[in-house]
Amino acid sequence: MSKENLDFFTVGVIAVLAGAGIVVMLIKTELARASGVKSGGRLFLAAALGMGIVAFTIKLTTFMLMAMLPKQIINPLMVERRFVEILPADWSKMPYIRRNDGPYRWQALPLQAPAPAANPTTPEKTALGKRLFFDPDLSLTRDVSCASCHDVSGGSGVDGRRTSKGIRGQLGGRNAPTVWNAAFQAVLFWDGRASSLEEQAKGPPLNPIEMGMPSGDAVAQRVRESAGYREDFDRAFGKGAEITFDRIAMAIAAYERTLITPNTAYDRFVRGDRNALSPAQMRGMALFQSIGCIACHFGANFSGASFANLAAGDLPAAVATDNGRFRMFPGNDTPYIQRYDLVADKGAAGPGSDRGIWRIPSLRNVAITGPWLHNGSVDKLEEVVRIMATSQLAASVDTVPQPGRTIFWSPADHSVSKVDRPVLSNADIKDIVAFLWAITDDELATKVSRRGTPPVKPTKG
Ligand code: HEC
Numbered sequence: 001m002s003k004e005n006l007d008f009f010t011v012g013v014i015a016v017l018a019g020a021g022i023v024v025m026l027i028k029t030e031l032a033r034a035s036g037v038k039s040g041g042r043l044f045l046a047a048a049l050g051m052g053i054v055a056f057t058i059k060l061t062t063f064m065l066m067a068m069l070p071k072q073i074i075n076p077l078m079v080e081r082r083f084v085e086i087l088p089a090d091w092s093k094m095p096y097i098r099r100n101d102g103p104y105r106w107q108a109l110p111l112q113a114p115a116p117a118a119n120p121t122t123p124e125k126t127a128l129g130k131r132l133f134f135d136p137d138l139s140l141t142r143d144v145s146c147a148s149c150h151d152v153s154g155g156s157g158v159d160g161r162r163t164s165k166g167i168r169g170q171l172g173g174r175n176a177p178t179v180w181n182a183a184f185q186a187v188l189f190w191d192g193r194a195s196s197l198e199e200q201a202k203g204p205p206l207n208p209i210e211m212g213m214p215s216g217d218a219v220a221q222r223v224r225e226s227a228g229y230r231e232d233f234d235r236a237f238g239k240g241a242e243i244t245f246d247r248i249a250m251a252i253a254a255y256e257r258t259l260i261t262p263n264t265a266y267d268r269f270v271r272g273d274r275n276a277l278s279p280a281q282m283r284g285m286a287l288f289q290s291i292g293c294i295a296c297h298f299g300a301n302f303s304g305a306s307f308a309n310l311a312a313g314d315l316p317a318a319v320a321t322d323n324g325r326f327r328m329f330p331g332n333d334t335p336y337i338q339r340y341d342l343v344a345d346k347g348a349a350g351p352g353s354d355r356g357i358w359r360i361p362s363l364r365n366v367a368i369t370g371p372w373l374h375n376g377s378v379d380k381l382e383e384v385v386r387i388m389a390t391s392q393l394a395a396s397v398d399t400v401p402q403p404g405r406t407i408f409w410s411p412a413d414h415s416v417s418k419v420d421r422p423v424l425s426n427a428d429i430k431d432i433v434a435f436l437w438a439i440t441d442d443e444l445a446t447k448v449s450r451r452g453t454p455p456v457k458p459t460k461g
Pocket residue numbers: 133144145146147148149150164165166167172174175176177178179182185187188189190191197200201204205209210211252
């Protein structure tokens with residue numbers, strides 16, 4: 001029991017005793033005589049007056065019981081109130097959030113990924129796509145499949161390495177992003193150079209480091225030679241449909257559209273389960289909004305590079321936002337740039353520029369996809385959040401003060417504005433990380449930990 005509760009309890013007990021004493025005295029010395037009632041009546045009078053004390057005692061007891069109950073039981077009862085309290089009322093006026101279309105609306109992930117009209121998702125096609133995704137014959141050396149670098153059966157959809165290892169042990173230059181929920185991204189790869197899963201799927205087989213095949217037709221030939229694929233293609237694309245590199249990519253894309261995780265604690269919360277999030281996760285969610293992470297990681301897939309309107313299976317309506325897909329990273333100077341070599345690769349900006357331009361990645365399942373960032377240089381999620389806060393939001397985080405860029409001059413409007421940058425404590429960072437766990441699928445996380453895979457596999461090189 002806390003000191004505060006103990007004090008309250010002591011005062012309460014004294015009040016009850018004092019009240020009871022006064023009532024008994026009153027009845028005995030004053031009321032009983034004055035009212036002239038008989039003993040039965042006196043008893044009634046005493047009971048009536050005693051009621052007030054009894055009610056107070058019940059309240060006191062209830063309070064004490066509640067104070068003694070474990071947090072897990074009490075918090076869900078309090079959650080609704082806390083949530084209203086912790087959201088800043090005027091968040092939409094906050095300068096970091098350049099959205100003027102009313103309050104930010106948190107969205108759950110649709111239960112189905114949108115598919116283009118030219119490649120509808122069917123069970124036959126996804127079955128074929130799954131077989132292809134796991135087939136090492138799609139690589140020159142017959143030992144690397146899509147699943148080698150995107151371990152979907154083990155959980156997280158990544159390889160756990162800093163940068164990926166392709167055929168003959170060659171190391172690539174970038175970290176493997178997860179394929180989970182890639183179906184909701186309007187542009188793919190760290191630099192956003194592919195604009196559909198169909199287009200993306202043709203990349204790795206022909207990449208000399210990853211799967212090393214000489215041509216699309218060579219890939220198709222490998223598939224034609226494998227037993228059973230003929231029947232699979234008949235079922236997926238119609239009897240006699242030719243086995244082509246295009247159709248291989250279409251089937252893989254269809255399979256990837258089934259790799260979605262719409263049932264995280266966050267999704268359950270947004271769909272109405274008020275107990276789905278812990279208080280730390282809710283504080284993290286509010287911070288994620290109020291300090292401005294949602295300026296870039298917004299919408300149901302937590303990425304400005306997602307289809308903006310995620311009506312299930314409705315691709316024409318799912319038009320991606322044009323301007324919100326890419327951002328400069330690192331956006332501000334921080335000591336992290338040198339520490340993690342963050343400007344060696346310039347992404348979509350090209351080698352001539354001093355900073356990289358990157359597609360805004362989705363943050364779903366991010367708690368289990370380390371190591372993080374395009375070069376896989378960071379092993380701790382808390383550290384990634386610190387990097388983001390300081391670099392992308394010019395926030396101060398404990399030992400990394402970031403007072404710069406608080407005065408903005410707009411040459412167009414001839415106006416000057418002062419922007420106060422967020423100041424975050426270590427506890428805030430922990431809360432944001434707790435929220436990132438809330439958008440990570442429980443089942444996948446359990447699989448990853450059950451396999452004994454450490455959150456970050458140690459890598460050589
Ligand atoms: C050698 C490891 C490796 C193999 C094999 C591989 N990938 Fe990847 N994958 C990567 C890396 C690394 C990236 C990021 C590359 C970049 O952004 O430049 C990536 C990116 C992707 C993305 C983009 C995800 C996003 O969020 O943008 C998808 C989807 C994907 N791969 C699917 C596949 C499929 C399908 C195959 C098999 C045909 C495959 N990968 C084979 C390593 C691999």
